[in-house]
Amino acid sequence: MKSNAPQGKAFWIMLALGWAVMLFGVRGLVLQAPRTHPGNFSLWFIGSALVHDALIAPLVFLVAVVVVRVVPQRFRRYLQTALILSAAAVVVAFPMIAGPGKPSNPSALPRDYPAGLLTVLAVVWAGTGLMFAIRLLAVRFRHD
Amino acid sequence: MVRRVDQALNKLWDRLAPLRVGPLKQGAFTSRLHSEHTAAWLGMALGISFTICFATGVLSHMIQQPPGWFTWPARPAGLYRISQGFHVATGIAAIPLLLAKLWTVFPRLFSWPPVENVAHALERLSLLPLVGGSVFLLMSGLNNIALWYPWEFFFPAAHYWAAWITIGALMVHIGAKASITASVLRKREPEPDVPTEPGGMTRRGFLTTVAGAAGLVTVATVGQTIRPLRSLSVLAPRDPAVGPQGFPVNKTARSARVTETATDASWRLAVQGRVDRPLSLSLADLQAMDQREVTLPIACVEGWSATARWKGVPLNDLLRLAGAPGEAEVTAESLQPRGLFRKSELNRLHAADQDTLVALEVNGEPLHLEHGFPARIIGPNRPGVMQTKWLDKLVVK
Numbered sequence: 001m002k003s004n005a006p007q008g009k010a011f012w013i014m015l016a017l018g019w020a021v022m023l024f025g026v027r028g029l030v031l032q033a034p035r036t037h038p039g040n041f042s043l044w045f046i047g048s049a050l051v052h053d054a055l056i057a058p059l060v061f062l063v064a065v066v067v068v069r070v071v072p073q074r075f076r077r078y079l080q081t082a083l084i085l086s087a088a089a090v091v092v093a094f095p096m097i098a099g100p101g102k103p104s105n106p107s108a109l110p111r112d113y114p115a116g117l118l119t120v121l122a123v124v125w126a127g128t129g130l131m132f133a134i135r136l137l138a139v140r141f142r143h144d
Numbered sequence: 145m146v147r148r149v150d151q152a153l154n155k156l157w158d159r160l161a162p163l164r165v166g167p168l169k170q171g172a173f174t175s176r177l178h179s180e181h182t183a184a185w186l187g188m189a190l191g192i193s194f195t196i197c198f199a200t201g202v203l204s205h206m207i208q209q210p211p212g213w214f215t216w217p218a219r220p221a222g223l224y225r226i227s228q229g230f231h232v233a234t235g236i237a238a239i240p241l242l243l244a245k246l247w248t249v250f251p252r253l254f255s256w257p258p259v260e261n262v263a264h265a266l267e268r269l270s271l272l273p274l275v276g277g278s279v280f281l282l283m284s285g286l287n288n289i290a291l292w293y294p295w296e297f298f299f300p301a302a303h304y305w306a307a308w309i310t311i312g313a314l315m316v317h318i319g320a321k322a323s324i325t326a327s328v329l330r331k332r333e334p335e336p337d338v339p340t341e342p343g344g345m346t347r348r349g350f351l352t353t354v355a356g357a358a359g360l361v362t363v364a365t366v367g368q369t370i371r372p373l374r375s376l377s378v379l380a381p382r383d384p385a386v387g388p389q390g391f392p393v394n395k396t397a398r399s400a401r402v403t404e405t406a407t408d409a410s411w412r413l414a415v416q417g418r419v420d421r422p423l424s425l426s427l428a429d430l431q432a433m434d435q436r437e438v439t440l441p442i443a444c445v446e447g448w449s450a451t452a453r454w455k456g457v458p459l460n461d462l463l464r465l466a467g468a469p470g471e472a473e474v475t476a477e478s479l480q481p482r483g484l485f486r487k488s489e490l491n492r493l494h495a496a497d498q499d500t501l502v503a504l505e506v507n508g509e510p511l512h513l514e515h516g517f518p519a520r521i522i523g524p525n526r527p528g529v530m531q532t533k534w535l536d537k538l539v540v541k
Contacts, residue, residue: 022312099292120360
């Protein structure tokens with residue numbers, strides 16, 4: 001069986017350097033504890049990995065299973081494209097929409113972000129839909 | 145010794161083999177897109193993105209809290225705008241790249257045996273700070289530009305130290321993966337690029353889509369600093385054309401608690417410290433001096449920027465009038481009673497630059513209260529938080 005373990009001198013050198021840099025970061029974090037709140041920081045830092053691995057990733061795999069099992073073959077690639085692009089837009093728009101914004105400062109977050117997100121999604125789905133339509137037509141002409 | 149540990153480990157995994165259920169089962173993840181090839185391309189792109197973010201981030205930190213050996217130049221005037229614009233734009237573009245990379249390598253989280261030997265254990269242990277740190281940095285950075293702080297820590301300090309932890313973990317990861325990545329990328333046609341399921345995505349299709357997603361979120365936000373794209377950037381947290389006098393405000397007069405002191409008719413600008421003749425100047429005094437007009441960007445740490453036409457008294461003229469020594473360094477203090485950004489430092493290059501102004505007007509009008517009325521610092525190549533508004537005094541050091 002193929003080994004997944006790293007090897008070679010370069011790995012050990014990078015490991016030592018990398019851990020030294022990490023320790024420098026942890027040291028700075030601890031020294032500035034009144035600002036960095038290490039306890040709360042750790043919660044968010046480790047939580048970031050956990051939320052991804054335990055929540056976001058399984059959700060994505062669930063969607064993928066549905067796409068493969070339910071969606072007809074000829075749609076599949078286009079749907080996957082639209083879903084990936086949409087997910088990226090939703091993630092980036094999320095804090096603008098879900099966050100509190102800054103009502104006391106009219107020039108901060110000045111746009112209508114739900115409408116902005118809908119616009120991006122409309123462009124994405126119209127674009128992939130168009131690509132799909134062109135492909136269908138191309139296939140039809142080839143058969144004629 | 146090490147070998148004995150490895151043997152004991154192998155024996156342990158053999159005994160635990162019945163635990164291989166669900167995602168731990170061999171072949172649990174069927175998609176061919178979870179390949180070394182996909183991981184290598186995405187890894188390269190992310191490695192470059194994170195390096196850009198780290199370099200520009202550390203630079204921005206050093207400009208604001210300069211170590212003794214570091215003097216940030218005043219020229220070129222738009223350098224900070226570019227470096228910080230890149231910091232934020234690259235971070236946003238990295239979001240789809242990171243999610244795609246994590247998806248690609250997700251099956252490896254369940255690889256069997258979980259730990260083969262000491263090197264493998266250390267490498268996998270380093271993945272926790274790598275994954276946690278990467279997600280934390282992009283998430284907290286995005287939250288920061290959306291002004292959303294659901295945590296207890298002070299964002300700049302936490303983001304800064306998290307970056308060191310993450311870049312250290314990235315170094316370990318590069319050490320572990322450099323040779324495999326290089327060998328995968330060197331192959332012309334590594335393995336046939338056919339979709340796992342009929343009609344599904346090819347590897348090339350997947351990578352192209354992810355690149356497209358990075359481009360999409362970039363276009364949707366980068367107009368906050370590249371003005372011609374502002375109407376396309378429907379998700380940008382700022383619009384460089386929206387705000388009093390046609391450009392955005394970061395700190396409002398009300399939140400800085402200067403509404404009364406800044407509009408008080410008895411306001412004076414003090415020039416003091418290591419000077420021969422301390423000055424106390426009214427707005428009329430300043431207006432009576434020779435004025436200089438310059439076009440300079442205001443470039444925020446949060447990645448937006450806007451160019452404006454500023455008019456005021458060159459700081460240099462005030463220093464000369466007060467009899468400050470040559471190569472003077474100056475602290476500009478705001479009327480703002482408290483807060484980390486109530487004052488800023490002007491190193492000798494910024495203090496001496498002819499375009500560093502005590503600005504009284506912008507775009508042909510007296511400064512709006514939100515832009516620092518009655519007077520503010522505006523200088524080339526400075527972060528927005530260091531363009532101190534509502535000036536109270538200039539202290540020569």
